[in-house]
Amino acid sequence: MTWxxxxxxxxxxxxxxxxxxxxAATIVLAVGTVRGWRSALGGAAxxxxxxxxxxxxxxxxxxxxxxxxxxxxVGLLLLLFGARWLRKAILRSAGIIALHDEDAIFRSETDTxxxxxxxxxxxxxxxxxxxxxxxxxxxxTEVAFIVIGIGAGGxxxxxxxxxxxxxxxxxxxxxxAAVHRPLARVPQNTVKFAVGVLITAFGIYWxxxxxxxAWPGGDLALPALASGLLAAGLLxxxxxxxxxxxxxRAAVR
Amino acid sequence: xxxxxxxxxxxVDDGALALGLLAWTSVIGLAVRxxxxxxxxxxxxxxxxxxxxxxIGNVAYAAHAHGLRRR
Numbered sequence: 001m002t003w004x005x006x007x008x009x010x011x012x013x014x015x016x017x018x019x020x021x022x023x024a025a026t027i028v029l030a031v032g033t034v035r036g037w038r039s040a041l042g043g044a045a046x047x048x049x050x051x052x053x054x055x056x057x058x059x060x061x062x063x064x065x066x067x068x069x070x071x072x073x074v075g076l077l078l079l080l081f082g083a084r085w086l087r088k089a090i091l092r093s094a095g096i097i098a099l100h101d102e103d104a105i106f107r108s109e110t111d112t113x114x115x116x117x118x119x120x121x122x123x124x125x126x127x128x129x130x131x132x133x134x135x136x137x138x139x140x141t142e143v144a145f146i147v148i149g150i151g152a153g154g155x156x157x158x159x160x161x162x163x164x165x166x167x168x169x170x171x172x173x174x175x176x177a178a179v180h181r182p183l184a185r186v187p188q189n190t191v192k193f194a195v196g197v198l199i200t201a202f203g204i205y206w207x208x209x210x211x212x213x214a215w216p217g218g219d220l221a222l223p224a225l226a227s228g229l230l231a232a233g234l235l236x237x238x239x240x241x242x243x244x245x246x247x248x249r250a251a252v253r
Numbered sequence: 254x255x256x257x258x259x260x261x262x263x264x265v266d267d268g269a270l271a272l273g274l275l276a277w278t279s280v281i282g283l284a285v286r287x288x289x290x291x292x293x294x295x296x297x298x299x300x301x302x303x304x305x306x307x308x309i310g311n312v313a314y315a316a317h318a319h320g321l322r323r324r
Contacts, residue, residue, distance in 0.1 A: 083274060200304075211278070236313075
């Protein structure tokens, strides 16, 4: 394994997981602040255990799938997943849809949790624990998919992908523990734009491999695809701004 | 049911975009399989350019629809 293969894998897994962990941390912080840390961290810990159990159960089954079929399935899933992120990031950059606001989500979540009654059982606040559990399980499922998706396409890529995600988890945990506030200053849309570009590039690359296409340049095709997608994404922002304002002017007339 | 919808939502936000990407994959897959499009310079770039065109077309359509609603 060369750095040319490992670096995009680690970067994509790190950035994508970072965004997911930030979103999970916002909810866990809201739960912990309003209803107590014991239930918030308890719910989050149970979700992490469930995710690990699911990955241990599914992992051996994935190794039984022939590599080309695996590349096609994983490639298509990464393509759909990445294109969804890239589309949203383009529309957010163009002002077509609202930006993701961690502070607003934190406020809304804390308001909801304050209004909710107390349903305590065996010392654990049920509402708090299930809210943290659901948030960590959902975002963690996305992280697990990203790691498996990026790592399963080629031999030896799972470890760098897992290392990228683990580094993101440690960084978000460290910042959240230090500041006890949602990580609102993270430029989420820029990170999501980059993640959309990288994940989509991986998706196109693995889909091509799964279809039996030999990429010009071999491994160098991956950074070339990412560069092309970045340029296309920026073009998409300009196109969306221009089309949107033209349609608005036409609608006023 | 909610779990299935949530997992589905991880991959599909806009049905037209997802269908377009899958349809283009099928077209290139069939071309590679049955018409022996083997020159290195053709199928990979064609796959990529098709996906880009579908994505740009989709965001332009979404922006147009949003602009019309902003009245």
